[in-house]
Amino acid sequence: MRPVRRIGDVQAPIIPIVGDLIRRHPGTISLGQGIVSYGPPAEALAVLARFPRSLEDHRYGPVEGDADLVNALRRKLAAENGIDVGAERRIVVTAGGNMAFVNAVLATTDPGDEVILQSPFYFNHDMAIVMTGCRMVPVGTDENYQLRPEAIRAAITPRTRAVVTISPNNPSGAVYPEEALREVNRLCAEHGIYHVHDEAYEYFTYDGVRHFSPGSIAGSEPHTISLFSLSKTYGMAGWRIGYMVIPEDLFEAVNKIQDTNLICPTIVSQAVALAAVDAGPGYCRSKVAALEAVRSLVLAAFASIADICTVPKPDGAFYCLVDVHAPIDPLALVERLVAEHGVAAIPGTAFGLSDGCHLRVSYGALDRESVEEGIARLVRGLRAIVGGR
């Protein structure tokens, strides 16, 4: 058969590649995949005892999601994010944040259009843009992985349709300040393009750093698309529920896309999601308090090998992006770390970091002892492979 370029040009998914390496080396501690150590709140799982509620629970539901869930999300967005979903906006429940992003790209672009990502970027955003026949335009962040609005402005061309930001960020853990996000949002308004903002890690901030939703900016309604996920916040990655807030005039397009691709989000997952949203952000915040201690030990471990690597302080999510001072291919480094030291991380190349050697370290999935052991192995491994004291 003729090879298909649309998919051939898409980078290979890195998580299964590293997953395969881990499987071949039993006992490896994974600082790889971005998952959390907990499941959904008990109140949410209690819903299952009463499910199915009627025959309706076995049938198709509304394309944009169950009305009770949409209403609960409307209240949540107003109370927590300052996003008022009135007549100018719509909420669409999706099968996860990734699907929300694909919906956004399909609804706002034609093949050949450009979408700007902040580099390092989230690999699935890159993959979605390439897969939809668009051009991914990376704009480098600064030495602390913060936004460079002037560089974004310079990258905008007549084919640009959207600027994408993620805060708290995957893969860097950076949290963008309100002013920088306001500047990007303003820039998008000026150029008549969309600001797509991914808030999958909205509750994961540390040291008193605040999360800001650009969808709360007055006048942002026509050009702002906000993406959310319950995967991390409520430990529901396998239930596949996310949602997007879109301008009203994109609803027809998103409705067509989602009707074709999903028909409706899974009914049982939406029932669990509704109870999770009702449980509120306190559930996640209690987990974040515990993660804060784990993060401190991770940062202290990297500080002890500052001669061989640099880690800009991450204020959010549960990642840090390590710049390893050595001319070594990052995938080769990961292979050696797994095979020789029993610890895995994700190579920076998956996030578009082609210069130097970077590793993304995720500490969200493990208990304190396992992270402590995993980081100790990583530190020993980096010393052994890269050198230094």
Ligand SMILES: Cc1ncc(COP(=O)(O)O)c(C=O)c1O
């Ligand atoms: C920034 C970002 N957005 C979206 C997702 C995917 O979330 P979901 O499981 O809701 O598709 C991830 C997962 O790692 C992510 O890091």
